[in-house]
Amino acid sequence: MVMKFFVDEKAHKLFRDLVDIKGSPFYKKDLKDVFIFSMALAFKLGKRKPLEKKKDIADISVFTESQLLLINSVAVATENKLEILLDEKKKFEIAEEYANAGVYILHEIVFESKEGVDDAIKILDKKISSLVISNEEKTNSG
Amino acid sequence: MIIKKIILTNYRQYKGKQEIPLGFERDKNINIIVGVNGAGKTNLLNALNWCLYGREDHLAESSIHHEMLNDSVRVSLKLGEKADVSVEMICENEKGWGFRIIRRKEFLKGKENAILPVREEVSAFIKLPHRQDWDPRPPEFIINYKILPYGVKDFFFFDGERLIKLFEERTAEKVKNAILDVSQISLIDVTLDHLEKKKYEYYKESKKMSPQIGELNEKIEATKKGLDELKREIEEYEKSKRDIENSLREIENKLRGYSEERVKELESQYQELENERRLLRDEIIGLEEELKSLLITEGPLVLCKDALEIIGKLMKEKYEKGELPPPATEDFVKELLERGRCICGTDISKGERRRNIEDFLETISTIATKLDEECRRIKPELKEILKVAEAFFDRKKLLGQRLIEKRDKLKKIEDKLRDLMIKLKNLNIEEIKSLIGQKEEYEKQKEDIIATIATKNMQREYAERQIKEWESKLKKELRKQEKLSELNTKIEIIENCINVLREIKNEILEEVRATVENFTFEYFKELIWKKQRFKEIKIDKDYTVTIINRYGLKTSTSAGEKEILALSFMAALRKVSGFEAPVIIDTPLARISKEHRLNIANALPKYLQDTQIILLLTDEEYTEDIKRILEPRTVAKYLLQYDDEKDETRVVKW
Numbered sequence: 001m002v003m004k005f006f007v008d009e010k011a012h013k014l015f016r017d018l019v020d021i022k023g024s025p026f027y028k029k030d031l032k033d034v035f036i037f038s039m040a041l042a043f044k045l046g047k048r049k050p051l052e053k054k055k056d057i058a059d060i061s062v063f064t065e066s067q068l069l070l071i072n073s074v075a076v077a078t079e080n081k082l083e084i085l086l087d088e089k090k091k092f093e094i095a096e097e098y099a100n101a102g103v104y105i106l107h108e109i110v111f112e113s114k115e116g117v118d119d120a121i122k123i124l125d126k127k128i129s130s131l132v133i134s135n136e137e138k139t140n141s142g
Numbered sequence: 143m144i145i146k147k148i149i150l151t152n153y154r155q156y157k158g159k160q161e162i163p164l165g166f167e168r169d170k171n172i173n174i175i176v177g178v179n180g181a182g183k184t185n186l187l188n189a190l191n192w193c194l195y196g197r198e199d200h201l202a203e204s205s206i207h208h209e210m211l212n213d214s215v216r217v218s219l220k221l222g223e224k225a226d227v228s229v230e231m232i233c234e235n236e237k238g239w240g241f242r243i244i245r246r247k248e249f250l251k252g253k254e255n256a257i258l259p260v261r262e263e264v265s266a267f268i269k270l271p272h273r274q275d276w277d278p279r280p281p282e283f284i285i286n287y288k289i290l291p292y293g294v295k296d297f298f299f300f301d302g303e304r305l306i307k308l309f310e311e312r313t314a315e316k317v318k319n320a321i322l323d324v325s326q327i328s329l330i331d332v333t334l335d336h337l338e339k340k341k342y343e344y345y346k347e348s349k350k351m352s353p354q355i356g357e358l359n360e361k362i363e364a365t366k367k368g369l370d371e372l373k374r375e376i377e378e379y380e381k382s383k384r385d386i387e388n389s390l391r392e393i394e395n396k397l398r399g400y401s402e403e404r405v406k407e408l409e410s411q412y413q414e415l416e417n418e419r420r421l422l423r424d425e426i427i428g429l430e431e432e433l434k435s436l437l438i439t440e441g442p443l444v445l446c447k448d449a450l451e452i453i454g455k456l457m458k459e460k461y462e463k464g465e466l467p468p469p470a471t472e473d474f475v476k477e478l479l480e481r482g483r484c485i486c487g488t489d490i491s492k493g494e495r496r497r498n499i500e501d502f503l504e505t506i507s508t509i510a511t512k513l514d515e516e517c518r519r520i521k522p523e524l525k526e527i528l529k530v531a532e533a534f535f536d537r538k539k540l541l542g543q544r545l546i547e548k549r550d551k552l553k554k555i556e557d558k559l560r561d562l563m564i565k566l567k568n569l570n571i572e573e574i575k576s577l578i579g580q581k582e583e584y585e586k587q588k589e590d591i592i593a594t595i596a597t598k599n600m601q602r603e604y605a606e607r608q609i610k611e612w613e614s615k616l617k618k619e620l621r622k623q624e625k626l627s628e629l630n631t632k633i634e635i636i637e638n639c640i641n642v643l644r645e646i647k648n649e650i651l652e653e654v655r656a657t658v659e660n661f662t663f664e665y666f667k668e669l670i671w672k673k674q675r676f677k678e679i680k681i682d683k684d685y686t687v688t689i690i691n692r693y694g695l696k697t698s699t700s701a702g703e704k705e706i707l708a709l710s711f712m713a714a715l716r717k718v719s720g721f722e723a724p725v726i727i728d729t730p731l732a733r734i735s736k737e738h739r740l741n742i743a744n745a746l747p748k749y750l751q752d753t754q755i756i757l758l759l760t761d762e763e764y765t766e767d768i769k770r771i772l773e774p775r776t777v778a779k780y781l782l783q784y785d786d787e788k789d790e791t792r793v794v795k796w
Contacts, residue, residue: 013611016607020603020607021600021603021604021607022599022600022603023600025434025437025438026438029438033438033439036442037438037441037442039442040441040442040443040445040446041442041445043445043446043449044445044446044448065523066443066523066527067442069450069520069523069524069527070442070443070446070449070450070527072453072520073446073449073450073452073453073524074446074449076449076452076453076456077448077449077452077453078449080452080456081456082453082456082457082460082513082517083509083513085513085516085517085520086509086512086513086516121430121433121434121437124437124441125433125437125538128437128441128444128445129535131445132444132445132447132535
């Protein structure tokens with residue numbers, strides 16, 4: 001059976017906005033790219049949001065090897081056990097919950113920045129840098 | 143197909159009956175008609191257009207409100223007397239079939255010298271090979287299927303002056319229109335329009351049956367109205383942008399053509415910098431795209447770096463603790479079970495010991511072995527990804543630095559451009575001051591319009607998405623209601639048809655675009671004199687035309703080369719149109735320099751060797767040099783003898 005990945009029905013529109021609206025950094029990209037970015041962003045922020053009503057958007061075969069590895073790593077890091085690698089369903093459930101929380105943050109960054117969508121790239125860049133650097137600082141001081 | 147004869151009667155300058163027999167031989171395909179300005183060359187083109195389509199598309203502005211009856215005939219008429227204007231074309235196809243089209247218009251002399259059109263009629267006839275009798279046929283059939291339909295006639299009958307402008311301004315728009323015309327997809331558009339209307343009729347019908355459906359319908363209709371309005375606005379803004387660009391081009395040409403050396407020099411410096419600015423802007427856009435792509439594809443790796451490190455750490459621990467790989471391999475344990483004896487000699491053929499070993503086998507095969515396999519698969523990829531994540535900030539920094547450098551350079555160029563503007567203004571030449579002022583104003587307007595178009599396009603896209611979303615909700619609602627199922631089926635069938643038709647339309651357009659691109663370059667290579675200079679002609683999906691030189695770079699063209707490009711493009715369109723009609727070019731050499739005139743004259747006989755070509759030339763175009771070049775390929779030659787006093791033209795064989 002082909003594995004599917006899901007997003008929350010309520011958040012589906014946000015995913016679509018990000019790939020359909022001109023000016024979005026994800027314009028004309030695949031939904032899976034938005035999925036991975038949202039998942040990574042929320043993982044870094046430690047936010048997860050269970051899906052209320054699932055809506056499938058594609059097969060998992062669309063992910064690249066590196067994207068699948070990210071999904072695996074996020075699941076392992078969250079559960080802190082390697083065995084989760086063998087539980088396909090659980091791995092995706094974790095990834096979906098992060099993506100479900102992340103897409104709201106990403107949508108806000110892209111479409112609600114004061115300077116308009118052109119500025120979204122700068123904000124995204126700053127967000128990545130600040131999240132990574134603050135984490136490194138925490139690690140160094142800790 | 144060739145034109146055997148044109149017969150004009152009382153048509154504009156041509157008083158009485160004037161016959162022009164034309165010829166075509168395998169190695170002589172050119173017919174030349176020479177006349178001074180005003181002698182009626184362009185009106186000959188108008189006469190043919192009128193005969194076939196009832197329209198005079200190339201009429202001079204001064205003649206638009208002037209009836210076509212010859213002035214001298216008009217004056218000689220008495221009150222209540224009638225006179226005819228007629229144009230007749232006799233054509234023959236390669237199989238010897240004859241086609242004759244005659245259009246007549248009758249005029250009546252009224253009170254106070256008024257000339258009143260009474261009636262107009264067109265008749266067509268057909269003649270079988272080797273027969274003398276002409277049989278009447280419906281004119282529309284003969285014109286559209288045997289001679290040339292109106293939609294493609296501009297690729298056969300054209301004006302040299304307009305031709306050279308084809309690749310000077312609004313090129314993409316003109317190329318797109320030409321490709322649309324030649325693709326003859328208007329039927330698909332009419333059908334699509336009809337289907338859309340039908341679909342909304344059904345939606346309206348469904349509205350009466352359910353309030354929720356009604357609400358959705360209202361939303362869709364209102365947004366559709368807004369969308370139509372947006373599209374109209376965008377079109378208008380695009381038109382204004384094109385007008386501004388034309389005005390800017392005119393100002394730049396004026397400045398370049400200014401007699402003062404200093405002005406010329408400053409304007410040419412300005413143009414060079416302007417080109418540099420354009421290139422830099424392209425480079426900046428490219429770098430920004432690269433940065434965007436880096437953030438999207440590699441940003442998640444950086445954000446998940448902790449997770450990647452954790453998985454690496456856990457894997458390492460498992461191997462260090464000896465939990466992985468599984469302590470005994472699956473095959474080895476299976477073999478022991480098959481033998482029924484352990485390596486220590488214990489009997490394991492049955493009983494609890496065997497069960498324990500069987501449980502152990504299940505554990506190692508379902509968890510440890512699989513986990514080991516998974517970890518081995520992941521390990522090399524993990525190493526690579528971590529390297530990429532670590533290099534992310536360096537790569538981003540490098541890209542950022544390059545962007546800063548390019549932006550600084552752009553700023554310097556923009557400063558220089560502003561300085562040049564000031565210098566030009568300071569020359570204290572009133573006209574230049576005013577031109578520069580206009581130029582600045584137009585540039586500002588252009589930037590504003592570009593920003594407005596971008597905003598409107600975003601609004602348009604948003605509205606389109608909303609409509610799509612509501613339509614899908616509407617369909618769901620329709621599906622829910624049994625009684626609406628028939629209506630829903632109808633809507634679905636219509637939608638499927640619309641989608642299929644749109645796909646077909648796009649496929650046709652794409653195929654025609656690619657074919658025209660290939661043929662244009664084929665003809666261009668055949669006709670152009672500097673053959674080695676050009677490597678490729680591209681007609682992009684947005685219909686911009688680019689010429690690529692031997693080094694693989696975009697290149698500009700001289701006026702002569704532009705005309706060859708336009709002739710090649712026309713030839714390609716003709717080829718795609720599938721019609722084989724004569725080509726008539728009015729003043730093909732008027733707007734180009736002497737050197738290029740000779741080059742084009744040399745190219746013209748080669749231009750569609752198997753096609754009858756009719757050139758309408760001014761006496762200034764038909765110089766001794768040109769005559770020498772064209773003479774060997776000329777099959778017939780006429781002079782339009784113009785009597786200035788009587789404003790009358792007689793066609794005489796030359």
